[in-house]
Every structure is written in structure tokens, then in C-alpha cells.
Amino acid sequence: MASAFIYADGLRRDERLERLKLFGLSSPAILLVLVILVIPVGWLFFVSFIGADGQFSMENYERMITRKSYFRIFITTFKISLFATALCILIGYPLAYFMSQLPNRIANLCMITVLLPFWTSLLVRTYAWLVLLQKRGLVNDWAISLGLWDEPIKMVHNMTGTLIGMVHIMLPFLILPVYSAMKQIDRDLLKAASNLGASPRRAFWTVFFPLSTPGLFAGALMVFVLCLGFFVTPAVLGGGKVIMVSMKIVSNIELFVNWGAASALGVVLLTLTVFVLWIASRFLNLENIAGGGH
Amino acid sequence: MFGWLRKPASETQVTHGQRLWLYVFAAITMLLLVTPTLIVIPMSFSESQYLEFPPKNWSTRWYEHYFSSPEWMLATVTSLKAAFLTMLVATPIGVVAAYGLHASKVKFIRIAFVLLITPMMVPVVLVAIGAFYAYVKLGILYTLTGLVLAHTILALPLVLIVTGSALKSYDMNQELAARSLGAPRWKAFLTITLPQIRFAVVTSALLSFLTSFDEVVIAMFISGGDNPTLTRNMFNALRDQIDPTIASISTIMIVVTSIMMVLAQVFGRSKADK
Amino acid sequence: MTDSIQGALPITARNITKTYGKVHALDDVSLDVKSGEFLTLLGPSGSGKTTLLMVLAGFTRPDQGSLKFGDQEMIRTAPHLRDVGMVFQNYALFPHMTVAGNVGYPLRLRNVPMPEISQRIEKALETVQLGGYGTRKIDQLSGGQKQRVALARSIVFEPRILLMDEPLSALDKKLRDRMQIELRHLHEKLGMTTVYVTHDQREALTMSDRIAVVNHGRIMQLATPQGLYEQPTNRFVADFIGDSTFLSVERHGDQITYNGVPLKTSRPVPDAASLVLMLRPERVRLATKTTKTVNEFQATASELVYQGDSYLMYATMPDGTEISLRGAIRQGTVAALPKIGDHVTLALEPGDTVLIDGRDV
Numbered sequence: 053m054a055s056a057f058i059y060a061d062g063l064r065r066d067e068r069l070e071r072l073k074l075f076g077l078s079s080p081a082i083l084l085v086l087v088i089l090v091i092p093v094g095w096l097f098f099v100s101f102i103g104a105d106g107q108f109s110m111e112n113y114e115r116m117i118t119r120k121s122y123f124r125i126f127i128t129t130f131k132i133s134l135f136a137t138a139l140c141i142l143i144g145y146p147l148a149y150f151m152s153q154l155p156n157r158i159a160n161l162c163m164i165t166v167l168l169p170f171w172t173s174l175l176v177r178t179y180a181w182l183v184l185l186q187k188r189g190l191v192n193d194w195a196i197s198l199g200l201w202d203e204p205i206k207m208v209h210n211m212t213g214t215l216i217g218m219v220h221i222m223l224p225f226l227i228l229p230v231y232s233a234m235k236q237i238d239r240d241l242l243k244a245a246s247n248l249g250a251s252p253r254r255a256f257w258t259v260f261f262p263l264s265t266p267g268l269f270a271g272a273l274m275v276f277v278l279c280l281g282f283f284v285t286p287a288v289l290g291g292g293k294v295i296m297v298s299m300k301i302v303s304n305i306e307l308f309v310n311w312g313a314a315s316a317l318g319v320v321l322l323t324l325t326v327f328v329l330w331i332a333s334r335f336l337n338l339e340n341i342a343g344g345g346h
Numbered sequence: 347m348f349g350w351l352r353k354p355a356s357e358t359q360v361t362h363g364q365r366l367w368l369y370v371f372a373a374i375t376m377l378l379l380v381t382p383t384l385i386v387i388p389m390s391f392s393e394s395q396y397l398e399f400p401p402k403n404w405s406t407r408w409y410e411h412y413f414s415s416p417e418w419m420l421a422t423v424t425s426l427k428a429a430f431l432t433m434l435v436a437t438p439i440g441v442v443a444a445y446g447l448h449a450s451k452v453k454f455i456r457i458a459f460v461l462l463i464t465p466m467m468v469p470v471v472l473v474a475i476g477a478f479y480a481y482v483k484l485g486i487l488y489t490l491t492g493l494v495l496a497h498t499i500l501a502l503p504l505v506l507i508v509t510g511s512a513l514k515s516y517d518m519n520q521e522l523a524a525r526s527l528g529a530p531r532w533k534a535f536l537t538i539t540l541p542q543i544r545f546a547v548v549t550s551a552l553l554s555f556l557t558s559f560d561e562v563v564i565a566m567f568i569s570g571g572d573n574p575t576l577t578r579n580m581f582n583a584l585r586d587q588i589d590p591t592i593a594s595i596s597t598i599m600i601v602v603t604s605i606m607m608v609l610a611q612v613f614g615r616s617k618a619d620k
Numbered sequence: 621m622t623d624s625i626q627g628a629l630p631i632t633a634r635n636i637t638k639t640y641g642k643v644h645a646l647d648d649v650s651l652d653v654k655s656g657e658f659l660t661l662l663g664p665s666g667s668g669k670t671t672l673l674m675v676l677a678g679f680t681r682p683d684q685g686s687l688k689f690g691d692q693e694m695i696r697t698a699p700h701l702r703d704v705g706m707v708f709q710n711y712a713l714f715p716h717m718t719v720a721g722n723v724g725y726p727l728r729l730r731n732v733p734m735p736e737i738s739q740r741i742e743k744a745l746e747t748v749q750l751g752g753y754g755t756r757k758i759d760q761l762s763g764g765q766k767q768r769v770a771l772a773r774s775i776v777f778e779p780r781i782l783l784m785d786e787p788l789s790a791l792d793k794k795l796r797d798r799m800q801i802e803l804r805h806l807h808e809k810l811g812m813t814t815v816y817v818t819h820d821q822r823e824a825l826t827m828s829d830r831i832a833v834v835n836h837g838r839i840m841q842l843a844t845p846q847g848l849y850e851q852p853t854n855r856f857v858a859d860f861i862g863d864s865t866f867l868s869v870e871r872h873g874d875q876i877t878y879n880g881v882p883l884k885t886s887r888p889v890p891d892a893a894s895l896v897l898m899l900r901p902e903r904v905r906l907a908t909k910t911t912k913t914v915n916e917f918q919a920t921a922s923e924l925v926y927q928g929d930s931y932l933m934y935a936t937m938p939d940g941t942e943i944s945l946r947g948a949i950r951q952g953t954v955a956a957l958p959k960i961g962d963h964v965t966l967a968l969e970p971g972d973t974v975l976i977d978g979r980d981v
Contacts, residue, residue, distance in 0.1 A: 060684035077446025092476030150372035165376040176596040180382035242357040252358035281469020298471040523712035527726035
């Protein structure tokens with residue numbers, strides 16, 4: 053019938069309009085992100101190719117390879133990120149495991165000890181470590197009175213302090229996804245392993261641990277990516293001796309107003325971050341990582 | 347009493363005794379997680395000008411100093427204003443966006459979602475210098491508006507994730523039912539869906555507040571002049587000289603955060619939660 | 621609210637097509653639902669029956685087609701303006717409102733004055749035998765009660781068309797059987813045009829005036845329950861409704877033969893290229909004496925199942941096809957049944973000899 057085909061056009065228009073309207077609901081958000089993040093960062097990408105003389109040049113990128121100090125900064129950033137991630141795994145995994153074995157009520161109570169630092173301001177926590185790790189701070193005082201060491205050890209304004217602070221900040225980011233993954237492991241699987249002849253240790257390593265790896269991977273990834281770009285804690289606890297990429301970016305702008313250098317560093321940092329995320333997305337659903345912390 | 351040690355603790359029949367090392371380890375870890383945060387509180391009541399713990403003398407001078415200092419008060423007001431406004435801006439924009447993405451059948455949803463999540467994934471420094479650059483051009487550097495806008499895009503991913511996950515476990519058929527009964531889409535959303543995801547919305551609002559209140563790096567670059575934030579001033583103070591006033595401010599911040607957390611727990615628990 | 625709904629509307633659907641990529645969820649579907657009729661869309665999952673219902677409700681927009689309620693074209697009308705009642709599979713009740721809040725929702729949307737709303741809510745609840753339940757909370761209700769509230773909510777604003785999407789599938793069997801009869805009574809009382817979706821053929825046979833069997837986005841056959849059961853027009857319908865076995869037959873001019881033996885039939889013979897004989901287990905008998913008027917088949921008994929009130933026997937034909945026959949058990953029946961491996965003669969009345977189009981659909 054002819055009339056049916058007239059409606060085909062109208063129906064198509066109706067469908068398109070509805071789709072547009074729904075998508076339009078997210079347009080304010082998208083607009084904001086585009087204007088404040090995407091476009092400026094895109095612009096920075098171009099700025100990175102402008103040298104000190106205002107002309108197009110690759111000097112900002114060359115500097116990263118030629119000047120040793122720049123190269124060292126990248127190595128430092130990577131080293132710290134890797135160490136911090138490793139330490140988070142070593143410390144966080146057992147705690148997550150411990151909590152996953154508890155009945156829900158008690159586990160929730162223990163979770164408060166993880167969530168409280170998580171929600172406390174970054175600055176407050178960093179400041180707390182600054183105080184604790186001083187030469188005449190709590191850690192040194194107690195260690196000496198317990199006889200662990202004789203002389204106060206320098207634990208701030210160096211790599212040690214930075215690492216300690218960063219691990220403390222990052223731990224919840226690892227614990228939350230791992231814990232959530234562990235909670236979803238079917239307890240019957242462990243019973244089955246036992247029944248089939250596996251010792252408790254065997255059952256853990258061959259059944260439980262592999263099933264917890266998605267959460268572990270997500271958490272470790274989050275920690276690593278956050279460490280790469282981290283600024284506040286290394287800046288305060290590193291005392292200027294430990295320099296990470298983010299700090300160099302800031303100093304380039306604050307001290308030298310060298311937008312070219314800062315942008316170039318930023319672009320490289322961003323590329324690294326995207327690269328790491330891309331590798332991870334091959335193995336994981338990215339939406340799970342983002343949701344892992346909450 | 348020690349018979350407890352011989353009781354099994356897991357499906358694989360490992361005893362508590364065998365696991366004792368784990369318990370000790372976990373206890374120490376939890377202690378280390380919480381202590382630094384709590385240490386600040388007694389420190390803020392110390393009389394001494396040097397950072398010391400435990401305090402030899404108690405006094406509230408650092409609180410007095412904080413409350414009587416015009417710079418600190420200005421910074422506090424700025425931070426509170428920014429956080430409040432961020433909450434008011436980010437929550438509606440984010441909730442509506444989350445709904446749109448959830449109800450949309452367009453293939454672009456994934457791209458849009460990833461785009462809106464990027465502020466969380468990109469190193470904050472980059473967001474900060476990008477915003478700084480843009481704001482100089484737009485002329486909104488050192489303004490409250492600029493601060494709120496930048497904090498909003500930081501808060502949006504959180505709103506999206508929290509609201510999005512609530513929508514996922516929500517039965518959209520109820521909206522269909524409402525629409526079949528005569529409600530246009532927006533009315534169905536307001537009268538049926540929104541009341542049922544209100545816990546997620548409240549949580550998103552509180553998270554937005556905290557994200558803005560806590561934020562350091564972006565504030566470092568784009569706040570200042572007439573609108574310095576508390577975090578910015580604190581950070582500078584930390585770098586320059588160790589001022590014990592920071593301890594008192596920190597304590598106040600911990601209290602504010604804890605209140606927010608309790609509120610989030612109280613309002614964030616729906617009947618479906620564990 | 622009046623006792624019966626005045627002016628139930630007929631539904632006229634023409635050329636409804638909906639494709640998702642390459643898949644035709646609905647393939648040029650045309651359907652006439654008579655005013656006041658109870659019509660069931662019956663089919664397996666993925667057949668398109670729910671999609672068609674959603675098109676009627678306005679939640680799925682077809683690629684093309686026309687849809688009229690009475691004389692009004694509705695295909696482009698938004699769902700909230702269609703004024704149809706709809707009952708969902710999982711009830712879709714609003715948990716943050718009471719029963720009265722739920723049932724009154726459509727009335728509030730239509731700006732009905734408050735005192736009238738309370739009246740009509742109570743009337744609707746009484747109609748579904750939940751009088752006085754207005755103040756209850758949704759989570760306090762049983763499954764059956766929730767179902768009734770959903771029903772009350774969908775009829776309180778006196779729609780002239782009612783749509784139901786497998787509303788009983790979440791209930792247990794006893795409740796489901798009872799609700800089927802109740803829904804039927806409700807329909808007879810209120811008289812609105814009802815379109816009902818289900819995959820349960822027994823449910824469809826019980827409740828419907830007519831049934832549209834749906835598969836692969838097309839209507840396979842539209843007929844009364846008896847029409848579908850007695851004279852299916854294709855293998856899919858024959859297979860989907862009731863149990864059946866098919867035997868290939870040949871046509872030689874006017875004669876239909878099976879294994880060379882001509883069949884006697886008093887049923888209409890379809891004009892199709894290939895034909896099959898449809899056997900229903902309860903129509904096949906064990907032959908007691910040979911008569912010329914009955915169709916006879918030779919077979920070997922292969923399995924015998926005692927089911928209390930009836931027996932189920934499987935017999936293998938010479939060409940290997942296995943057919944089943946069912947019979948009631950009375951005194952002496954069991955003793956007279958053949959043993960496994962025995963040769964049996966099966967009889968089929970000409971009135972039960974149904975031939976249908978043999979093509980695969």
C-alpha cells in the first residue's frame with residue numbers, strides 16, 4: 053500500500069530525532085570536556101613543536117633524548133611508578149585477601165581503614181608523612197627507642213620518603229578492585245580443589261589467585277597510571293631531589309615559562325599513559341577499571 | 347582460648363594458627379593506613395612551632411591563627427564556594443548525561459563515555475596546564491567560574507560511573523510502564539527513575555564536592571589572586587616552610603571529609619546494598 | 621469506572637517491517653484485530669511476537685508500515701499518547717509508591733480530580749479482587765497480587781486496547797492456570813480489545829478468541845484455537861501447537877498415498893507441491909478390528925510408558941519413522957496392550973487424517 057511507504061520516511065525522521073535528543077542529553081558534559089580538556093591539550097600538542105625562538109622546531113623533543121637530566125627524569129618516574137606499584141601489590145594483596153575471608157560485617161569495618169585515607173585529602177596525608185618521617189619525627193624516634201637503628205635516618209626529601217608516601221596514597225586504589233574481584237570468586241571452587249586433592253597452598257595458587265588476577269591487574273594498572281602523572285606527593289616528600297615528569301612540567305611553566313618544553317613533556321607523558329591504558333584495554337574492559345574504585 | 351587457633355579458617359581447611367602471619371600483617375597494614383591520617387589531629391593541638399609528636403604542650407593557637415588569618419579564611423571560603431558550585435553544576439550535567447548514554451542506542455555511546463572519562467585518566471598536570479592556557483586566552487584565569495568549570499570536568503567521570511552503575515541495575519521497564527500510562531519521557535524520568543536512583547545522585551553530589559574541595563594541582567595553576575583555594579595555599583606553605591597551622595587546617599579537612607563520608611554512607615545505602 | 625469499556629477499538633496493522641542490521645525482526649506483517657477480541661501472538665523466543673507488541677505500544681519504531689486504532693493512524697504517535705493499557709512480564713510496578721499510588725498514576729497524569737481518583741482506584745482494585753489493598757506497599761505483595769496490581773493499573777484509565785507481554789510467565793503453574801481463567805473472565809467483563817503475547821501454546825489455546833502464530837517475524841497462521849489445532853496450514857504451526865508426527869505422502873492425481881497405500885480423508889487437501897500427513901497422538905488408535913472405512917498402518921511397538929491416567933506408546937513404521945499414540949487407561953486396558961517388539965496395527969479415522977503443506981517454514 054502506498055501510504056505505508058510514506059510513513060517509512062516519517063518514521064526514519066522520528067527515529068533520528070529521538071536518537072539526537074537522547075544523545076543531546078550528554079552534550080553539555082561533552083562540550084565542557086571538549087572546551088576545557090580536549091581542545092587545550094590539543095593546542096598544547098602544537099605548542100610543543102614551538103622552540104624558544106617562537107619558530108617551529110623539534111628542540112623540545114630532542115632535549116628529552118640528548119639532555120641527560122631529562123632522560124633521568126623519565127627513568128626516575130618509571131622506576132618510582134614500578135616500585136610503588138610492586139609495593140602496593142605486595143602489601144595490598146594480602147590485606148585484600150584477609151578482608152575477603154572475613155564475614156561481611158567485619159570486612160566492612162576493616163574497609164573503613166581503607167576508605168578513610170582514600171577520602172582524606174591528598175595534602176593532609178602527604179603532610180602527615182612529612183611530619184612522621186622527619187629526622188626528629190615519630191618514625192625515627194620510635195625506631196631508635198625500639199633499637200631498630202641508632203642514628204635518625206633521612207626519610208624525607210628523598211626517594212624513600214617519596215615511595216612511602218606514594219604507596220600509602222595508592223594502596224586503596226589497588227585494594228578496592230582486588231577485593232571486589234576476590235569477593236566474586238565462588239567459594240565452592242576451593243572446596244572442589246580440596247576435594248580433588250589439592251593442598252591449601254596449591255588450591256590458592258592454582259584456583260584462587262588466577263581468578264583474582266583481573267582485579268589485581270585492574271588495580272595495578274590504575275596505580276601505575278596514577279603514579280606516572282603524580283605530582284603533589286613527590287613534590288612535597290621528594291623535596292626537590294626526586295624529580296618526576298609532572299614536576300618538571302610544572303617547574304617549566306612556573307619558573308621558566310617555557311611552554312614548549314612543558315607541552316612536549318606533557319605530550320610524552322600523555323602518550324605513555326595512553327599506551328599503558330591501551331595495552332591494558334586489550335586484556336580488560338576499561339569500564340571495569342574506572343568503576344573499580346567505587 | 348588458644349583452641350581457636352586450631353579451628354579451620356577457610357574452605358581449604360587452613361587453620362587460624364597457620365594464618366596468624368596473615369592476620370598480623372593485615373593488622374599492621376590497616377594500622378599504617380589509618381595512623382598517618384589520624385596523627386594530624388593531636389598534632390594540631392600542639393603548642394610548639396616545630397612539628398612534633400607527641401605534643402609536649404597542648405594549645406589551640408594554631409586554630410586561632412587559622413581562624414584569625416584573612417588569607418586562610420579567604421582561601422577556605424573560596425574552596426567551599428568552589429566545591430559547592432562544582433557539586434551543583436557537575437551533578438545535574440553528569441546525571442543527565444549518564445541517563446542519555448544509558449538510554450541511547452547510538453553507536454557513539456562508547457566513544458562519548460570514553461571521552462567523558464578522560465579527565466580521570468589523563469595526568470592532572472596536563473589538565474592543569476591545559477586549563478591554564480585556555481583560561482589565559484578566555485580571560486577567566488583566577489576566577490571562581492574557571493575553577494568550577496575545571497573541577498566539574500574532574501568530577502564528571504565520578505558522577506557518570508556512580509549514576510551509570512545505578513542505572514544499570516535499575517529496571518528500565520518501569521519507565522516504559524510509566525510512558526505507556528501516559529507520561530512523556532521526561533516526566534517518567536522525573537517521577538519514576540530519579541526517585542529510585544536518588545542514592546546514586548546524592549553520592550555523586552558528595553563525591554563532586556570532595557573532588558573539588560581536595561583538588562590541588564589544577565588549583566595551583568588557575569586559582570589565585572582574588573580566588574586562591576585552601577589546597578593551593580596549603581601546598582605552597584608545605585613547600586616553603588612547615589607551618590603548624592596546616593595541621594589544624596588538616597584536622598578540619600579530615601572532619602569535613604568524615605562528615606561527607608558518613609552522609610554518603612547514610613544516603614548511599616539503598617535497600618539493595620549489602 | 622463503567623463496568624464494561626465502551627467502544628473497544630479494532631487494530632489494523634499493515635506492512636510492518638523492522639530490521640536490525642540483516643535480521644528481520646518483523647517481515648512485512650499485516651494483522652487485523654477485531655474490536656473487543658482477545659488475540660494472542662504465539663511463538664518461540666525471537667519469533668518477533670514481542671517486537672510486534674512493542675510496535676503496537678509505540679516503544680519500537682518500525683522501518684515502515686501503518687498502524688490504525690479504529691480510524692486513527694498511530695504509527696508515528698509517541699507511546700504516552702496512545703492511550704493503551706500495558707502489562708509487562710515482570711509487572712514493572714513502581715516500588716517507591718503504594719498500590720494506590722501505582723494504580724492512580726495514570727489518572728494523576730490525566731489530571732483527573734482527586735476524589736474521583738480514589739473512587740476509580742478502588743473500583744479497579746475490586747475488579748481484580750484486591751479491594752482495600754490501596755495502602756499496601758509493593759514489596760509486601762505476592763507474585764500473584766503484584767500481577768493484579770499491574771492489571772488494575774493498566775485498566776483504571778479505561779483504555780480501549782490492552783496489551784500484555786507474557787504476564788503470567790513469572791508465576792508458578794497452579795497460579796498461572798488460575799490467572800488464565802481470571803484474565804479471560806476480566807476480558808469478557810470489560811470487553812476491551814486485547815493483544816496477548818505468550819510462548820506457551822496451552823495458554824494461548826485456553827484464553828484466546830484467535831491466535832496468530834508467529835515465527836521469523838512473520839505470521840504463520842491466524843485462526844481460532846480450534847482452527848489452528850485441527851487444520852494447521854503449515855508444518856511449523858502443526859509442530860508448535862500440540863504434539864505431532866509427520867509422515868511423507870505422495871499425490872497421484874486425486875489420490876494421496878502413504879507407502880503406496882491410498883489414504884481416506886474427509887478433510888480438505890491443500891493445494892501444495894509436497895504434502896505430509898500430520899498425526900496427533902490422541903487421534904491414532906490401536907486397531908481392534910479391520911474396517912474398510914479407516915486408514916490402517918502397520919508398525920512395531922518400540923516403547924510403552926504408563927502415565928497413570930493414560931498410556932503413551934511409540935511405534936516404529938516400516939520406513940523407520942517413529943510415531944506416538946496416546947490412549948486413556950480403563951479397566952483391562954493395560955493387559956490388552958501389546959508388548960515391545962510386537963507387531964501392531966494402527967488406525968486413523970478419515971476425519972482425523974489431516975494433510976498439510978509439507979514445505980519447511
